[in-house]
Amino acid sequence: DAMVIQNPRYQVTQFGKPVTLSCSQTLNHNVMYWYQQKSSQAPKLLFHYYDKDFNNEADTPDNFQSRRPNTSFCFLDIRSPGLGDAAMYLCATSRGGEDQPQHFGDGTRLSIL
Amino acid sequence: DQQVKQNSPSLSVQEGRISILNCDYTNSMFDYFLWYKKYPAEGPTFLISISSIKDKNEDGRFTVFLNKSAKHLSLHIVPSQPGDSAVYFCAASANAGKSTFGDGTTLTVKP
Numbered sequence: 242d243a244m245v246i247q248n249p250r251y252q253v254t255q256f257g258k259p260v261t262l263s264c265s266q267t268l269n270h271n272v273m274y275w276y277q278q279k280s281s282q283a284p285k286l287l288f289h290y291y292d293k294d295f296n297n298e299a300d301t302p303d304n305f306q307s308r309r310p311n312t313s314f315c316f317l318d319i320r321s322p323g324l325g326d327a328a329m330y331l332c333a334t335s336r337g338g339e340d341q342p343q344h345f346g347d348g349t350r351l352s353i354l
Numbered sequence: 355d356q357q358v359k360q361n362s363p364s365l366s367v368q369e370g371r372i373s374i375l376n377c378d379y380t381n382s383m384f385d386y387f388l389w390y391k392k393y394p395a396e397g398p399t400f401l402i403s404i405s406s407i408k409d410k411n412e413d414g415r416f417t418v419f420l421n422k423s424a425k426h427l428s429l430h431i432v433p434s435q436p437g438d439s440a441v442y443f444c445a446a447s448a449n450a451g452k453s454t455f456g457d458g459t460t461l462t463v464k465p
Contacts (some may be wrong), residue, residue: 245397251430271419281363283443283455284398291451319438331397339447340405345397 247332247346254322255354262317262349263323264332274343275307275314276331284331290315291337310328319351357381358446360456368464369417373431375459376440377444380425384446387428388453389418402429434463 254260262339264273272291288297290309304326306318311338319326328352333343359378367373377387390398392426404411404427405417411418417430431438441460445453 281457283358283457285390286452286454295384307356333397335451337451339449339451340403341451342388342390342400342403343398343451343453345390345399347395 243318245332245334245344245346247349248336249332249349250347251350251352253352254353255324256324257321260322260351261328262319262332262351264315264317264346265313266334266344267313268334268344269312270334270336270344271312272335272337272341274333274335275305275315275317276333276347277326278329278331287317322351322353327351355380356456357384358442358444358454360442360459362459364460364462366462366464367434369436370433373429373434373438373461373463375431375442375461377429377456379427379446381454382425382445383448384454386447387418387420387427388445388447389416390443390445390455391438392443392458398443398456410440413454422448431458431461434461435462436465437464438465439463 274289275287278284308316329348332346335341335343388403389401391405392398441458444456447453
């Protein structure tokens with residue numbers, strides 16, 4: 242089955258220690274998204290790639306970076322995690338276009354010690 | 355200011371009855387609306403969508419209604435089944451496939 246896979250499912254890191262979350266897709270979709278979701282809140286878009294074009298949301302902290310080395314993979318780097326960065330991080334893909342639904346991975350739950 | 359609002363955090367209905375989940379939006383530039391369903395420990399999955407040029411879209415037990423003048427949409431599930439118990443997110447899209455999500459409504463369908 243074509244799918245979106247996030248690794249790891251659970252990640253624990255120390256305050257200030259860089260961490261990388263990964264996402265891969267077999268759907269061959271043009272667009273990949275990273276969302277942050279905190280408990281009982283809406284998923285909040287951090288950034289997205291349309292092919293190789295990177296699009297950062299205006300309110301995404303500089304602490305968050307992303308890489309998309311190829312169509313299939315996308316990484317979220319948190320350079321110096323703070324306690325407020327503990328959340329579920331969701332990766333999604335789509336074909337692009339407002340009428341295209343997004344396909345989500347199961348998320349990575351990040352904890353900060 | 356939240357542009358997509360789901361004002362009911364939770365909803366409980368009896369199996370076989372209708373479930374109605376509501377969503378309001380403020381941005382008149384939104385022209386495509388989607389509903390996603392999320393089970394615990396899984397990512398959201400797409401359920402149904404509607405374009406702003408329509409006022410209704412139906413897919414089996416699921417129907418979405420759009421009232422543009424009121425900036426309101428609703429998802430109807432008839433008949434509701436226990437397997438429908440999940441968190442439902444409303445999302446709105448304006449361009450380039452970017453969606454703005456609501457906070458979700460947790461639906462519980464009791465047998």
